[in-house]
Amino acid sequence: MEKDFIIAGFGGQGVLLAGEVLANGFMIDDKNVTWYPSYGAEMRGGTVNCTVVMSEEEVGAVQKTSADFIIVLNQASFDKYVSWVKKGGSIIVNSSLAVIKKTREDINYIFVPITKLAQDKLGNIKMSNILALGALSKVSKLISLETLEKALHNVIPARRANLIPKNIEALKLGYEYDLLKV
Amino acid sequence: MATQVFKIPESFRKDAKYTFCPGCDHGVAIRLVAECLEELGLTEKAIAACSIGCSVTIYDFLNVDSLEAPHGRALAEATGIKRACPDKFVFTYQGDGDFASIGLAESMHAALRGENLSAICINNTTYGMTGGQLGPTTILGQVTTTSPTGRNLEYYGYPIKIAEHIALCDGTAFSARVSLDTVPNIRKAKEAIKKAFEVQIKGLGFGFVEILSTCPTNWKMTPQKAHERVKNEMMPVFKPGIYKDITAEK
Amino acid sequence: MTATITDKKVLMKGNYAIANAAVLAGCQCYFGYPITPQSEIGEFMSGKMQELGRAYVSAESELAAINMTIGACSTGVKAMTSSSSCAVALMQEGLSYAASDQLPVVLISVMRGGPGLGNIYPSQGDYFQATRGGGNGDYKLIVLAPSTVQECADLTYKAFYLAQKYRNPTVLLADGLLGQMMEPVQFKEYPYPEIDNSDWKLTGAKGRDARIIRSYAPLADNQCVYLEKLFAKYKQIEENETEWEEIGTEDADIVLVSFGSTARNAKTAAKICRQRGLKVGILRPITLFPFPTKRLQELSAKVKMIISVEVNMGQMIQDVKLAVNGKVPVRLIKKPVGAPPSPEEIVSQIEELI
Numbered sequence: 080m081e082k083d084f085i086i087a088g089f090g091g092q093g094v095l096l097a098g099e100v101l102a103n104g105f106m107i108d109d110k111n112v113t114w115y116p117s118y119g120a121e122m123r124g125g126t127v128n129c130t131v132v133m134s135e136e137e138v139g140a141v142q143k144t145s146a147d148f149i150i151v152l153n154q155a156s157f158d159k160y161v162s163w164v165k166k167g168g169s170i171i172v173n174s175s176l177a178v179i180k181k182t183r184e185d186i187n188y189i190f191v192p193i194t195k196l197a198q199d200k201l202g203n204i205k206m207s208n209i210l211a212l213g214a215l216s217k218v219s220k221l222i223s224l225e226t227l228e229k230a231l232h233n234v235i236p237a238r239r240a241n242l243i244p245k246n247i248e249a250l251k252l253g254y255e256y257d258l259l260k261v
Numbered sequence: 262m263a264t265q266v267f268k269i270p271e272s273f274r275k276d277a278k279y280t281f282c283p284g285c286d287h288g289v290a291i292r293l294v295a296e297c298l299e300e301l302g303l304t305e306k307a308i309a310a311c312s313i314g315c316s317v318t319i320y321d322f323l324n325v326d327s328l329e330a331p332h333g334r335a336l337a338e339a340t341g342i343k344r345a346c347p348d349k350f351v352f353t354y355q356g357d358g359d360f361a362s363i364g365l366a367e368s369m370h371a372a373l374r375g376e377n378l379s380a381i382c383i384n385n386t387t388y389g390m391t392g393g394q395l396g397p398t399t400i401l402g403q404v405t406t407t408s409p410t411g412r413n414l415e416y417y418g419y420p421i422k423i424a425e426h427i428a429l430c431d432g433t434a435f436s437a438r439v440s441l442d443t444v445p446n447i448r449k450a451k452e453a454i455k456k457a458f459e460v461q462i463k464g465l466g467f468g469f470v471e472i473l474s475t476c477p478t479n480w481k482m483t484p485q486k487a488h489e490r491v492k493n494e495m496m497p498v499f500k501p502g503i504y505k506d507i508t509a510e511k
Numbered sequence: 512m513t514a515t516i517t518d519k520k521v522l523m524k525g526n527y528a529i530a531n532a533a534v535l536a537g538c539q540c541y542f543g544y545p546i547t548p549q550s551e552i553g554e555f556m557s558g559k560m561q562e563l564g565r566a567y568v569s570a571e572s573e574l575a576a577i578n579m580t581i582g583a584c585s586t587g588v589k590a591m592t593s594s595s596s597c598a599v600a601l602m603q604e605g606l607s608y609a610a611s612d613q614l615p616v617v618l619i620s621v622m623r624g625g626p627g628l629g630n631i632y633p634s635q636g637d638y639f640q641a642t643r644g645g646g647n648g649d650y651k652l653i654v655l656a657p658s659t660v661q662e663c664a665d666l667t668y669k670a671f672y673l674a675q676k677y678r679n680p681t682v683l684l685a686d687g688l689l690g691q692m693m694e695p696v697q698f699k700e701y702p703y704p705e706i707d708n709s710d711w712k713l714t715g716a717k718g719r720d721a722r723i724i725r726s727y728a729p730l731a732d733n734q735c736v737y738l739e740k741l742f743a744k745y746k747q748i749e750e751n752e753t754e755w756e757e758i759g760t761e762d763a764d765i766v767l768v769s770f771g772s773t774a775r776n777a778k779t780a781a782k783i784c785r786q787r788g789l790k791v792g793i794l795r796p797i798t799l800f801p802f803p804t805k806r807l808q809e810l811s812a813k814v815k816m817i818i819s820v821e822v823n824m825g826q827m828i829q830d831v832k833l834a835v836n837g838k839v840p841v842r843l844i845k846k847p848v849g850a851p852p853s854p855e856e857i858v859s860q861i862e863e864l865i
Contacts, residue, residue: 115688115691118631138694139778140776141688142688142853144853
């Protein structure tokens with residue numbers, strides 16, 4: 080079984096880091112996994128994305144044109160990637176920065192005001208990316224919060240370890256998004 | 262009792278055969294290098310990065326481990342040798358085309374990095390081995406096989422004053438220009454080479470000596486005329502002197 | 512991101528895996544000039560080599576970088592440089608000299624689009640550059656082609672070993688995709704024996720005759736003898752070191768030949784074909800020189816078609832055709848540059864070809 084994930088947004092929203100945490104999580108769970116970024120003449124504020132492929136078997140292609148789960152953190156990414164979601168797949172949309180609109184019947188839309196939650200509940204919009212992973216954990220049922228917590232320790236360097244508790248909070252907040260009245 | 266005034270340096274290969282043209286100064290320059298190596302006790306710890314051109318044959322004369330570099334890359338290879346083995350004595354022996362034309366970037370950056378290396382550059386104002394073409398140091402008006410009516414500004418621009426340029430690099434510890442046209446000048450040349458070697462031993466940075474030399478064959482001159490040309494035509498343009506010496510007392 | 516020798520897997524970019532492995536393989540000197548998509552290698556090395564008290568130089572050009580590497584290698588230490596496509600082009604002179612000088616230079620070549628400046632996206636357009644070389648004269652480089660990040664590490668070890676063992680410049684030929692992707696990787700201990708080089712390295716002529724490492728051969732007869740010797744060595748490398756991976760070729764009608772990152776997609780394509788009842792196998796050359804010519808010859812006696820799958824306009828296919836020698840049709844599935852054709856694209860092209 081192979082599952083494909085795409086995370087997309089503005090440069091600076093932590094898209095690549097979120098992918099790295101997710102991929103680390105799958106590694107911790109003993110899955111085969113790849114992470115592949117969009118790379119090029121990137122600039123801050125431009126769009127950026129990464130693809131994470133998780134599989135029980137050897138991973139073949141690392142770049143995809145469709146995915147089971149897609150996280151979009153801004154409007155441009157929502158517009159671009161909604162058609163990439165596989166039939167029966169899910170798209171997690173940052174409704175703080177994208178208009179709530181459903182154009183497909185064959186996929187699940189999960190609208191979460193990610194930026195607003197990060198700002199209001201954590202006081203830091205930079206936590207948006209990790210918060211989105213919390214939501215993904217709930218929606219996909221493919222990776223646990225505990226694993227993602229461990230993954231955070233792999234990714235966040237020791238000298239920034241003070242950021243870990245806040246990131247764990249973000250994970251939980253994302254996981255419980257549907258219980259919150261926002 | 263007889264006093265020995267001259268001997269073949271130990272660092273000279275016993276089987277070396279003289280392969281330079283009559284009147285060429287390479288022979289003298291290589292002997293000076295050999296003498297300095299011996300007098301400073303460097304022969305057994307020296308590694309040479311050799312260049313392309315007549316200068317490459319230095320490895321046929323010296324009892325020194327040598328690596329032959331591609332044209333212009335001697336100081337890059339010397340950098341690699343020295344960085345790998347900081348305790349060795351590493352030097353290059355290059356022509357002006359090698360050092361200052363095709364290899365100018367490698368040469369100047371070695372000086373700018375302040376590599377603990379010593380570089381000897383033979384300036385004979387021409388590409389000798391390929392048959393006397395215009396090089397980076399060919400002086401204005403000089404006739405070569407590729408400047409048949411003489412070097413003019415319109416087509417060729419100016420020659421480079423190597424020792425002055427190398428002196429401008431912050432990593433340079435010593436930079437001098439010498440000539441081999443007279444015995445006193447040969448003595449001065451040896452002092453300069455020794456100095457360029459000593460700054461490396463002391464870890465002070467890049468040591469450089471530009472040696473004004475003859476190329477009688479390509480200049481189409483007798484050895485004697487060639488040495489007169491060094492004095493009369495080259496030295497007014499390429500003035501001998503010490504352009505930088507960080508060890509000198511102020 | 513640093514990894515030590517550990518049982519634990521770490522998630523790492525191919526570029527970092529290569530750099531880490533080089534350090535663990537005992538690389539004492541790194542010389543380089545930045546170019547996308549391999550700049551992480553130099554960035555990593557700049558910190559790590561200084562931390563370990565080893566040599567690092569930000570070279571003024573790739574010309575300088577390869578020649579610094581040659582210089583360091585001449586003293587018998589393990590040394591490397593890394594670069595990409597249009598800048599590896601600048602190193603061809605040095606590689607020709609290193610081959611002639613028989614120096615164990617290790618070059619990490621992370622391919623991007625070409626010709627000319629091209630672009631920074633993945634490509635396999637330097638198959639020729641690596642296996643044929645752009646330098647002058649008759650020479651061969653050993654070329655290793657990783658397909659996963661784990662192989663980026665393992666084959667870096669191997670590159671140092673083979674370079675030392677055969678005194679031959681060795682290229683690890685990766686591409687932008689492998690360089691930039693992350694995958695779990697584990698760093699084992701350098702598994703190869705250290706090679707005694709005391710009979711040729713330059714150390715200063717103490718208590719022995721001076722050594723000269725050179726390629727200048729003024730006498731044609733000597734050069735004839737020398738080249739025959741050099742090529743006898745290449746023959747030995749072919750006999751001993753040819754390496755490839757083979758899946759599902761036992762009963763295959765069609766064999767895909769694909770290397771590097773592209774082979775990942777070709778493998779999946781072969782799997783899909785099997786599910787659809789097509790007997791497709793894959794041969795993945797791990798060494799590009801030496802190329803698994805013999806094995807392809809054997810396979811060509813029993814299969815119906817061989818297809819080279821590459822991200823270029825068709826380069827490796829020439830080696831495939833030389834091996835197959837007209838016995839069965841050889842076809843090409845290619846993408847000029849960028850990410851490899853997707854498994855589905857490969858499958859549909861296979862279906863068109865048969």
